[in-house]
Amino acid sequence: MTDPAPARLVVLISGSGSNLQALLEATANPAYGATVVAVGADRDGIAGLDHAAAAGIPTFVDSVKAYPTRDDWDAALTGHVAAYHPDLVISAGFLKLVGKQFLDAFGDRYINTHNALLPAFPGIHGPRDALAYGVKVAGATLFFVDAGVDTGPIIAQTVVPVLDDDTEGTLTERIKVAERAQLVEFVGRLVREGWTIEDRKVRIP
Numbered sequence: 001m002t003d004p005a006p007a008r009l010v011v012l013i014s015g016s017g018s019n020l021q022a023l024l025e026a027t028a029n030p031a032y033g034a035t036v037v038a039v040g041a042d043r044d045g046i047a048g049l050d051h052a053a054a055a056g057i058p059t060f061v062d063s064v065k066a067y068p069t070r071d072d073w074d075a076a077l078t079g080h081v082a083a084y085h086p087d088l089v090i091s092a093g094f095l096k097l098v099g100k101q102f103l104d105a106f107g108d109r110y111i112n113t114h115n116a117l118l119p120a121f122p123g124i125h126g127p128r129d130a131l132a133y134g135v136k137v138a139g140a141t142l143f144f145v146d147a148g149v150d151t152g153p154i155i156a157q158t159v160v161p162v163l164d165d166d167t168e169g170t171l172t173e174r175i176k177v178a179e180r181a182q183l184v185e186f187v188g189r190l191v192r193e194g195w196t197i198e199d200r201k202v203r204i205p
């Protein structure tokens with residue numbers, strides 16, 4: 001029996017792309033079961049786009065300000081992602097909330113990694129907010145995106161300690177190491193094993 005075709009991943013980024021890089025390294029192994037077919041961004045000039053181009057992967061940029069309305073941007077992004085027929089769409093540090101058209105098209109297979117232990121500290125300053133609150137553990141959450149801000153069904157969480165002398169920078173970096181490992185592990189499991197969601201509970205058989 002021949003192996004099934006690798007699952008098709010579209011990865012959306014806004015920054016350095018270290019999570020994307022980790023996925024690119026994992027997908028180099030055919031046994032991982034997935035391949036990154038395109039990388040999209042909401043801005044030019046970011047390192048993640050260079051990583052993708054260096055790996056020979058098609059890229060596209062949809063900047064919100066390039067479109068007359070947010071709905072137009074959402075439609076364009078949806079179209080660009082759809083053109084690559086993804087099995088899974090991964091927000092890996094993509095700093096934009098997608099709209100209804102995107103969720104209608106991909107809401108059953110759009111996942112995001114967030115650098116806090118949800119439901120605590122949603123939004124774009126997870127590590128800073130965790131540090132300010134004085135929590136003793138922090139971490140990252142992988143979840144299916146819904147219409148809320150960091151509110152969708154949780155796939156996995158990983159925990160790191162918060163140290164007394166942490167700064168936002170040191171805590172952010174410690175979280176990112178655990179976050180990358182979690183992303184690689186669970187994207188692989190999702191594409192190889194499938195999943196169910198019932199009453200918010202995500203189960204991978």
Ligand code: GRF
Binds near residue numbers: 017115
């Ligand atoms: C991740 O820590 C993610 O949780 C946050 O932004 C970071 C992206 O990092 N929203 P990178 O671009 O993958 O290096």
